[in-house]
Amino acid sequence: MSKRIGLEASHAVAEAVKMADADVIAAYPITPQTHIPERLAEMVANGELNASYLPVESEHSALSACLGSVSVGARTFTTTAGQGLELMHEVVYVASSMRFPVVMAICNRALSAPLSVWADHSDVMAVRDTGWIQVFCENNQEAFDLTLWAFRVAEDPRVLFPAMVHLDGFSLSHVIEPVILPEQSEVDRFLPKFQYPFALNPDKPVTHGAFGPPDIYSEAKVAQEVAFRRSKEMILQGWKEFGDIFGRYYSPVERYKVEGAKTLLLTVGSLSETAKIVIDERRAKGESVGLVRLRLWRPFPFEEFRQAVKDTEVLIVFDRCISHGTVAPVFCEVRSALYDEEKKPNVVGITGGLGGRDVSVNDFGYVIDRGVEIAEKGSQRMLETVGIRGEMVGIRG
Amino acid sequence: MAGKKLKTAYDFTWRDLEVGNILTEAGNASLRRTGDWRSERPILDKAKCNKCGLCWLYCPDAAIKVLEDGYYEPDLYYCKGCGICAKVCPREAITMIEEEEK
Ligand code: SF4
Ligand code: SF4
Numbered sequence: 001m002s003k004r005i006g007l008e009a010s011h012a013v014a015e016a017v018k019m020a021d022a023d024v025i026a027a028y029p030i031t032p033q034t035h036i037p038e039r040l041a042e043m044v045a046n047g048e049l050n051a052s053y054l055p056v057e058s059e060h061s062a063l064s065a066c067l068g069s070v071s072v073g074a075r076t077f078t079t080t081a082g083q084g085l086e087l088m089h090e091v092v093y094v095a096s097s098m099r100f101p102v103v104m105a106i107c108n109r110a111l112s113a114p115l116s117v118w119a120d121h122s123d124v125m126a127v128r129d130t131g132w133i134q135v136f137c138e139n140n141q142e143a144f145d146l147t148l149w150a151f152r153v154a155e156d157p158r159v160l161f162p163a164m165v166h167l168d169g170f171s172l173s174h175v176i177e178p179v180i181l182p183e184q185s186e187v188d189r190f191l192p193k194f195q196y197p198f199a200l201n202p203d204k205p206v207t208h209g210a211f212g213p214p215d216i217y218s219e220a221k222v223a224q225e226v227a228f229r230r231s232k233e234m235i236l237q238g239w240k241e242f243g244d245i246f247g248r249y250y251s252p253v254e255r256y257k258v259e260g261a262k263t264l265l266l267t268v269g270s271l272s273e274t275a276k277i278v279i280d281e282r283r284a285k286g287e288s289v290g291l292v293r294l295r296l297w298r299p300f301p302f303e304e305f306r307q308a309v310k311d312t313e314v315l316i317v318f319d320r321c322i323s324h325g326t327v328a329p330v331f332c333e334v335r336s337a338l339y340d341e342e343k344k345p346n347v348v349g350i351t352g353g354l355g356g357r358d359v360s361v362n363d364f365g366y367v368i369d370r371g372v373e374i375a376e377k378g379s380q381r382m383l384e385t386v387g388i389r390g391e392m393v394g395i396r397g
Numbered sequence: 398m399a400g401k402k403l404k405t406a407y408d409f410t411w412r413d414l415e416v417g418n419i420l421t422e423a424g425n426a427s428l429r430r431t432g433d434w435r436s437e438r439p440i441l442d443k444a445k446c447n448k449c450g451l452c453w454l455y456c457p458d459a460a461i462k463v464l465e466d467g468y469y470e471p472d473l474y475y476c477k478g479c480g481i482c483a484k485v486c487p488r489e490a491i492t493m494i495e496e497e498e499k
Contacts, residue, residue: 099416198416220414226411
């Protein structure tokens, strides 16, 4: 029997890594991710989890160690946040290009300066192009479920790409909620043993990470991209099988009260739960609003996204990150995904929740009203924000 | 593209690459012309050579082949022109010349 217990999201991630029976964990602690490696180190120390725990000297080393560990066929996990992900950055690209399926949980954190340990999506957006499968969690159950699922998809021999599981720092990572933990036998049914087809073996030597001169590099990148786009099929299949075993079915784009909605709010991450409260309130008042949430961020779920928003009039995209010198990243991407569509909503972008700033139910109310107002006035010219003191001047896009 | 000797450096498509560009067979560098960007080339003067084999031992690219008559000679298909063989030769039997000088 599965059991329902109160669990911090960080510990839910650690629990998933334990139930996945990871072989190697190499991680460096950094706020707000600390509770994940702490709990895993404890599990390894007290014998709950039979794995090698490598207390490395930096995040760059953490991920580098993970690549070595996958290359011999070990199930491998790491975790970081914000500045740690930045220090890892070089190796993040190497992992996906060399097709090493590491699973990494990231407790999303703003980037310095000013120094901040609190949540936003600056760290995610800096790694959006790195070729990792990426999902955003909304709550603790998803933190557990998606971590488990990530191993399954990343290690699938038809995929072999690393995967990032994003959870907002503090506002999700440190929240305690009821989580349903499955039976080990169910987990074992869902997650087969990792069989890395190119594991280093002295009887059959191979070379990983060879030089790629100009006559190879372009072809290598195209081959990688084709394979990455194709991983979508196994991403969906993984969710289908997850649902069949555990009873919770996930999709790349979550739709909440979207039926006939003239206005849709688009969010990523844990703030979606707050936004849903506003949607409930507005629906109760008879307003025609709904919410779509991107669960899958990479590879971008073009089809499901277009399907989800095609009948709406106004799509308000909420970004938790500033892209200096241009429009906000999720907004940019979403607007571009709709560019070629004949029938498309008016897309408006609003930014907020930077560096851990709370975005309240009222704030989301403002986001919806302001978004509709901008859409009615015509195209958006300004950087639109919520919860920032002082007027926005001279920022036109 | 394992084991395939390429006619030109561009004789393959992206479909021919292994997952993660892994090279699945050891020693396949011998199939590639690694000596195409040399700026200097070693020239052997057999008259000075005493067949000691130091050049063969030191060449970082294993580009020196053993001839049937026991002499050692740089193979220009692989030689990168680093000049180490010329440096270590106790008999000064190898000289480096500019690649342009035919
Ligand atoms: S020049 Fe360098 S690469 Fe060429 S044969 Fe001599 S040692 Fe080898
Ligand atoms: S090191 Fe000089 S002497 Fe010795 S084998 Fe090579 S060329 Fe001949």
